[in-house]
Amino acid sequence: MSDPRPSSTDVLIVGAGIAGASVAAALAPHRRVLMVEAEEAPGYHATGRSAAFWHESYGGPGVQPLSAASFDALARPAADFSDKPFLTPRTALTIGRGGAETAAVDAFVAEFRAKGVVVDRMGFDAMAALIPDLRPEWTAAAYEAACSDIDVGALHAAYLRAAKRGGAVLATRARFDGARRVTGGWEVSVGGETLRTELIVDAAGAWADMVAARCGIAPVGIQPYRRTVAQLRLDVPITADLPLIVHVGGDFYFKGAGEGRVWLSPHDETPSEPCDAAPEEWDVAVAIERMQSVVDWPVAAVERKWAGLRSFAPDRLPVFGADPAEPAFIWCAGQGGFGIQTSPAIGALLAAQLGAPAPGGAIGAVDAFAYAPGRFGAH
Structure with missing residues (x-):
């Protein structure tokens, strides 16, 4: 069931699948976060239909740093995040x-x-x-030998729990209708209601370019397959x-x-x-x-x-970070078939750009600039 929708927030995340939920989990203790999800429940589309596995080579050499950095968080999660691992050995x-x-x-x-x-x-x-x-x-x-199955349902639920524990609000049956830039942020229409936010995070999967267009942002070319x-x-x-x-x-x-x-x-x-x-x-x-x-x-x-539907950017690498033409619009899209296995790294790296502490360890060593939307130019 949806939580009551606030009239304002610091960060509005569009989409509550694995992409949006992982960012919310890392960011919620540090910023006010509202996730809006058009469906009856989060994870209905790509997240809920994944045959997910952690396979380090999957997605190619450009994705591998994110997958490798995410392994420990999946295999040995923090005790306050999960009491059991999300991986089962497969090969x-x-x-x-x-x-x-x-x-x-x-x-x-x-x-x-x-x-x-x-x-x-x-x-x-x-x-x-x-x-x-x-x-x-x-x-x-x-x-x-390290290839493992991922318990997607348990991982997604853990992100949602952590986000809620940090103070994030989740609104379901809440269609993102559009937004316009105003002083200090955005005025957003969600399910017929209007609210204010400083930042918009586009974690809408196959709908990512559509969400951007509704904000007056040029698409990066996210193609669903x-x-x-x-x-x-x-x-x-x-x-x-x-x-x-x-x-x-x-x-x-x-x-x-x-x-x-x-x-x-x-x-x-x-x-x-x-x-x-x-x-x-x-x-x-x-x-x-x-x-x-x-x-x-x-x-x-x-x-x-x-x-x-698996959604890819033109170069088949994930896209996360501020839009080069509008820094108050944040991309978190193009995660192909590797969004589950890279979610610990992408969630933590993007949250750090939005006000959470920088991650340490293997995740902190990843060069997030390689995945920034600025690589496509002003699009």
Whole structure:
């Protein structure tokens, strides 16, 4: 249920998914914070549909510093934030078959080792020991032992609890209608009501550019893409701890999801308008076909299928920080499929720009300037 909406605040955060909630959790003890969420409950869209895992190489070398810096906060959270870790060990294999794909696996290993990622090269025999019924043409893999599943629901709930404990207010069923610049901040329309705020944080995911436009801010080019996931029941006894299997060319991933079950995706990226995404039967069929090109596993049933929107900036790096043309408008967007695993770092780094203390440790060592919206110019 929504808390009563204040008539003024220091920081208005548009969107209460993992992006907005992580910023609110870090910032609320230091500034007055109001989160506004258009849906009945926070986390309905990308956050609530994530098949999230912490996979250090995921998102590429530009995202890796944020993922690496976030690991300790996910694996060993502070006692006042959570009484248990958010990670469950999984392991991951990035695989290829022959020729160019073998060369791509070798390049992958070299690139991420150079960044300090613990990744080992594997051949067929070692791969087959981890992947039952592996087809013989799959002969190359990069193995990451640290890959882990993330309990997204628990992490999101912990951020929301911390934000509330710090004094933040969450308003649901509160559509952001627009804002205009006034002396000392913004006059904002939310669900037919007017309020004042010093700063606006755009954490609206697929709707980020739309929110910017409603504030008179030029877009940075945030593009939503549909991603499909399905849960299969198999006619073979695959164990729940099957590694995350990722194609080096980006054609699929799948992982264990219980005894005799897997989650899989065709790694689709279909451009979409911001919407309540739904899966397409064709994409599920493609995912199954691609999985069965890797392993000889008969499918007994498609038990579930769903889709979500992953949103990317033009350079596919997250965008967080003040807009170069309007410093009272703050971007927190373009987090692709890696927003969950980078949320501790992005939340703390952005909150520090808005009045919270600078984070220490690995998070504090990240160069936040690399992700600032100013890299796109005045857009």
